[in-house]
Amino acid sequence: MSVRAVWVIDADDGMVIFSRRFRTVERRARQLGGSNQWLSIPESDAEWAARLLRELSPRDGNEVARCDRVDFDPVFHFPDCVGPLVVLRQDSYIYVGLPLVELSAQDPRNCTANLEKMPAVTITLCMLKELGRVVLAAKALGRKVIRAEISEYMSAALPMGTISVVAADVATALGSGRAAALTQADERQPAWRPDPPPPPQGKKSGQGKVKGVLHVNLNEYVRAVQYDLDMTPDVCEVYGTVHCKAEIEDAPEVTLGIASTSGVESMVTHASVQSLKPTGLSTVVNLTHKLRFVPPSSEFELCGYKMCSSTIKLPIRGFFQMKAINDHSTRILIQLKLEDGLPNTFEYCEARLLFQDRIIASIDGTPNSGSISVSTSGHEVVWNLGHKWKSREIAAPVTVAFAPVEHPNADFSASVRHGEETHAADPFQTGDTGCVRLGFKIPDFTMSDSRVDPNSVTYSTAAKIKLSTSRYFASADYKIWNSLGKSRRCLPPEQLAD
Numbered sequence: 001m002s003v004r005a006v007w008v009i010d011a012d013d014g015m016v017i018f019s020r021r022f023r024t025v026e027r028r029a030r031q032l033g034g035s036n037q038w039l040s041i042p043e044s045d046a047e048w049a050a051r052l053l054r055e056l057s058p059r060d061g062n063e064v065a066r067c068d069r070v071d072f073d074p075v076f077h078f079p080d081c082v083g084p085l086v087v088l089r090q091d092s093y094i095y096v097g098l099p100l101v102e103l104s105a106q107d108p109r110n111c112t113a114n115l116e117k118m119p120a121v122t123i124t125l126c127m128l129k130e131l132g133r134v135v136l137a138a139k140a141l142g143r144k145v146i147r148a149e150i151s152e153y154m155s156a157a158l159p160m161g162t163i164s165v166v167a168a169d170v171a172t173a174l175g176s177g178r179a180a181a182l183t184q185a186d187e188r189q190p191a192w193r194p195d196p197p198p199p200p201q202g203k204k205s206g207q208g209k210v211k212g213v214l215h216v217n218l219n220e221y222v223r224a225v226q227y228d229l230d231m232t233p234d235v236c237e238v239y240g241t242v243h244c245k246a247e248i249e250d251a252p253e254v255t256l257g258i259a260s261t262s263g264v265e266s267m268v269t270h271a272s273v274q275s276l277k278p279t280g281l282s283t284v285v286n287l288t289h290k291l292r293f294v295p296p297s298s299e300f301e302l303c304g305y306k307m308c309s310s311t312i313k314l315p316i317r318g319f320f321q322m323k324a325i326n327d328h329s330t331r332i333l334i335q336l337k338l339e340d341g342l343p344n345t346f347e348y349c350e351a352r353l354l355f356q357d358r359i360i361a362s363i364d365g366t367p368n369s370g371s372i373s374v375s376t377s378g379h380e381v382v383w384n385l386g387h388k389w390k391s392r393e394i395a396a397p398v399t400v401a402f403a404p405v406e407h408p409n410a411d412f413s414a415s416v417r418h419g420e421e422t423h424a425a426d427p428f429q430t431g432d433t434g435c436v437r438l439g440f441k442i443p444d445f446t447m448s449d450s451r452v453d454p455n456s457v458t459y460s461t462a463a464k465i466k467l468s469t470s471r472y473f474a475s476a477d478y479k480i481w482n483s484l485g486k487s488r489r490c491l492p493p494e495q496l497a498d
Helices: 023-037 045-056 119-141 143-157 168-173 493-497
Strands: 003-010 016-021 085-090 093-099 210-226 235-248 254-260 264-269 273-280 287-293 300-307 316-326 329-338 348-354 360-364 371-374 380-384 393-402 415-418 421-424 435-443 451-459 464-481
Touching: 003 023, 003 045, 003 119, 016 045, 016 143, 045 085, 045 093, 085 119, 093 119, 119 143, 210 254, 210 451, 264 287, 287 300, 287 451, 316 435, 316 464, 329 348, 360 371, 360 380, 380 393, 451 464
Parallel strands: 210 464
Antiparallel strands: 003 016, 003 093, 085 093, 210 235, 235 300, 254 287, 254 451, 264 300, 273 287, 316 329, 329 393, 348 380, 348 435, 360 393, 371 380, 415 421, 435 464
């Protein structure tokens, strides 16, 4: 449902304190009505408000100008004026909405139709009532604050004139966390949320019975590039996402806290989150972010965040050297070290070195942890480290022998299989230029120590709900370049100038 325009008028002095016209909806109204039936919205707010107050003023002591039937308040249609108008008089304000209706409803003779046949009128009236709640909450703060609150509500509830959210506490929360200060939410069951099915015969529903499960999965990833060069610093970025799925009958309001001892920043939340309240110390470290939301019926991403750059350390420090012995063999050395605090427990862990322009004939070497093999494509050396390293510092010295090149001038721009995916060949990574790609996943751990605090989870229902949480830390893109060869890196502008 769409609205062509909205006005809020102070009935005491006749001043328009807020107005908004939606040009895209007005263009649709012009197409529906045509040049003969379409009437434009008055440009002057002052003249429009004066006429509206004049038309709504009492006549003959107790009557007002409206449609032929006096019991059809609040829908009005004035002569030679756009319509139908939905008018709500509340407190000392008049709220006016101009919904987009079909051609038959634009005729003044049809303005006495039943409301159920004009859903645009019904939803506009609901929107105006919620708008009245916003104004009432900010009335004591002055007109400047009222305009700001109305604008915030309109931006969230009527983007581009299409009504997407009606409830004031939900719409305003999309732009700020002050929705709780407006009014208390209606405790009745919303019309769009069906009642839960009745319990089977012979069984009684009690508060002690589990009514559903709330699944919260916190997944954290790391992107890193290591060079082992004095002039080029290593790069590391840690970010995470929180996924939520509510298997709950009544979809109650949920409040949960995400705690972190290493600090997170730049938290972005889902549209259903009504408030984001950090609690704890004054710094970003040791914070608990409390989120209040009504979960959708399907799984969704509740929020995303980044770990504070000042507290990030490389989870696995790597060292990689590769040097050719002759045209048919090369010697490589890979060394890995776990950062203090990182658990030596993996769901999987492996290192891969790609030779996209050559076929590996054989490898010779024994690592002090895990096993070395050649991939099925014949282009990769795979160091499988399993679920646990034998020590926190490991190394793999390997000599790689290559098969003779049948076509020395062959074009290696075709795709090469890397791991479980097929990637386009990189012309930069030839000869001694290459990097080791490290892939790992650590269950029940995050680098930022972010976790869901079970004691902070509350629900707006008395039913017993089970909380199921999980978390893991995994590599998204983890590279270790050959310190004896070339590497791809980005230089800051001051170094480029030199």
